[in-house]
Amino acid sequence: MTINETQDNIIEEFSLFDDWMDKYSLLIDMGNSLEPLDEKQKNPQNIIEGCQSRVWLNAELNDGIITFQGESDAVLVKGIVSLLIQVLSGHTPDEILSTELYFIDAIGLKEHLSPTRSNGLVAMIKQMKMFALAYKSVSK
Amino acid sequence: MNEQEIQQIRDDFPILSDKIYNKDLIYFDNGATTQKPRCVVEKIEQGYYHLNANIHRGVHYLSQKATEAHEAARTTVAEFLKAEKREEIIFTRGTTEAINLVATSFGEAFCTIGDEIIISQLEHHSNIVPWQMLCERKGLKLRVIPINEHGELNLDVFKTLLNEKTKIISVVHVSNVLGTINPIKKIIQIAHARNIPVLVDGAQAVPHIAVNVKELDADFYVFSAHKIYGPTGIGVLYGKEKWLNAMPPYQGGGEMIATVTFEKTTYNELPFKFEAGTPDYIGSTALAEALNYVQNIGIEKIAEHEHELLTYATECLLEIDGMRIIGTAKEKSSVISFLVGNIHPYDIGMLLDKLGIAVRTGHHCAQPLIDSLGIPGTVRASFAFYNTKSEIDVFIEALKRVVLMLS
Numbered sequence: 001m002t003i004n005e006t007q008d009n010i011i012e013e014f015s016l017f018d019d020w021m022d023k024y025s026l027l028i029d030m031g032n033s034l035e036p037l038d039e040k041q042k043n044p045q046n047i048i049e050g051c052q053s054r055v056w057l058n059a060e061l062n063d064g065i066i067t068f069q070g071e072s073d074a075v076l077v078k079g080i081v082s083l084l085i086q087v088l089s090g091h092t093p094d095e096i097l098s099t100e101l102y103f104i105d106a107i108g109l110k111e112h113l114s115p116t117r118s119n120g121l122v123a124m125i126k127q128m129k130m131f132a133l134a135y136k137s138v139s140k
Numbered sequence: 141m142n143e144q145e146i147q148q149i150r151d152d153f154p155i156l157s158d159k160i161y162n163k164d165l166i167y168f169d170n171g172a173t174t175q176k177p178r179c180v181v182e183k184i185e186q187g188y189y190h191l192n193a194n195i196h197r198g199v200h201y202l203s204q205k206a207t208e209a210h211e212a213a214r215t216t217v218a219e220f221l222k223a224e225k226r227e228e229i230i231f232t233r234g235t236t237e238a239i240n241l242v243a244t245s246f247g248e249a250f251c252t253i254g255d256e257i258i259i260s261q262l263e264h265h266s267n268i269v270p271w272q273m274l275c276e277r278k279g280l281k282l283r284v285i286p287i288n289e290h291g292e293l294n295l296d297v298f299k300t301l302l303n304e305k306t307k308i309i310s311v312v313h314v315s316n317v318l319g320t321i322n323p324i325k326k327i328i329q330i331a332h333a334r335n336i337p338v339l340v341d342g343a344q345a346v347p348h349i350a351v352n353v354k355e356l357d358a359d360f361y362v363f364s365a366h367k368i369y370g371p372t373g374i375g376v377l378y379g380k381e382k383w384l385n386a387m388p389p390y391q392g393g394g395e396m397i398a399t400v401t402f403e404k405t406t407y408n409e410l411p412f413k414f415e416a417g418t419p420d421y422i423g424s425t426a427l428a429e430a431l432n433y434v435q436n437i438g439i440e441k442i443a444e445h446e447h448e449l450l451t452y453a454t455e456c457l458l459e460i461d462g463m464r465i466i467g468t469a470k471e472k473s474s475v476i477s478f479l480v481g482n483i484h485p486y487d488i489g490m491l492l493d494k495l496g497i498a499v500r501t502g503h504h505c506a507q508p509l510i511d512s513l514g515i516p517g518t519v520r521a522s523f524a525f526y527n528t529k530s531e532i533d534v535f536i537e538a539l540k541r542v543v544l545m546l547s
Contacts, residue, residue, distance in 0.1 A: 020494040074484035
């Protein structure tokens with residue numbers, strides 16, 4: 001599936017719910033089904049700064065494909081991490097770098113993108129793109 | 141306060157009738173800032189529409205009237221705090237600036253390398269960082285009064301921290317995280333027995349309990365207007381005349397001078413020595429209006445009502461499985477910090493928000509305190525006199541629902 005196809009699927013899934021609390025329930029479920037990160041990967045280098053909760057993000061490159069793993073001690077944030085991983089993991093650095101992440105706004109969770117200190121979503125997305133950039137230059 | 145009285149008060153605050161995500165707003169974030177009654181906003185409006193002119197030096201009518209209003213506001217503040225003299229009231233931008241002023245100015249006058257400053261484990265960053273900066277600048281040592289498991293200051297340890305190198309103690313009156321009301325009078329007595337002055341951070345105290353700086357014998361007392369139903373951008377430093385006279389000016393500029401030449405400048409007398417530049421002369425009148433509003437209701441009545449809210453909320457919270465009340469001092473103001481099991485406070489706050497309930501989550505600008513408690517932060521509900529028991533009921537039901545979702 002392409003990145004945008006995944007984004008569209010997510011938008012469709014969330015659009016089944018009108019009520020905020022139902023959308024968040026779905027997000028919580030997604031967060032809870034996220035694979036826990038290996039303890040070794042919960043290291044200071046993988047911490048995303050700027051979050052009220054702790055967020056770890058790890059990336060690996062295999063055969064030109066990046067896989068992301070992540071975790072957070074806040075369930076809603078884990079849900080967002082899970083969505084980002086669904087969308088961006090398993091793709092090439094170029095695909096990730098050229099992605100426009102429109103799904104977050106479309107599913108109505110825009111306040112997680114606010115520049116206030118209480119969330120590091122912007123930081124997370126930035127970090128994932130940084131990984132892609134780094135791996136792109138490595139694989140050259 | 142009976143239901144009718146509370147409703148009358150609520151009617152004075154337009155924002156309390158607003159809907160958030162189509163739900164009634166339940167505003168429990170008063171520790172961060174308070175809502176403003178109509179009369180305070182109208183004072184600002186009136187000021188800018190009909191009383192606006194720069195003050196102190198003008199020769200025209202509007203300037204005269206604006207000056208009178210601003211200085212009358214200063215008198216109102218002095219009377220509110222029961223200060224000896226109105227010249228002991230300095231207007232600042234807020235609590236943070238007031239503390240920075242004392243740290244810088246008092247530090248400059250009285251501190252030398254090796255001296256010590258005492259603060260407490262409860263402090264807000266605004267009562268930590270200015271002192272840290274002073275310590276770095278002048279080679280001083282920062283000592284910290286610890287708390288016990290209830291969030292109360294350990295006075296026995298406090299006494300052991302005092303020595304001949306201690307130059308000033310700066311301590312909070314009411315903790316914005318734990319709600320602890322500190323025994324300020326006693327702390328000041330202990331300090332004064334050794335001739336050590338005390339600064340009291342009263343930001344979270346003045347809206348909720350009666351403050352009498354003379355009775356406390358505080359050397360400095362600070363607070364912000366926006367936490368007591370007044371506007372943002374203005375606050376108060378009360379300082380005993382003897383200290384303020386012995387301290388050099390904080391900021392230089394117009395208003396705080398007597399005469400200026402390129403060779404030498406002489407400074408104005410109190411309070412103006414510490415008020416450089418055009419002051420917030422509209423904000424000051426709005427602050428005075430807010431203080432009058434509070435005094436017309438009566439601080440004792442407010443304290444009683446808020447105590448009822450605190451007790452009721454605490455009881456209801458304790459019925460929730462996994463509830464952890466953070467801060468169990470015997471004397472508490474209307475602030476409740478809590479956690480539920482291992483649920484992250486951010487999750488609770490975000491979901492409560494969607495149900496129209498405004499609380500605060502995180503470290504509440506008290507990272508050292510939160511870190512020392514070994515928690516990621518708290519959910520904090522902070523009440524004001526316009527909050528009600530039925531709001532608490534809605535909050536509790538919402539919290540139960542949220543906890544279920546997150547378990």
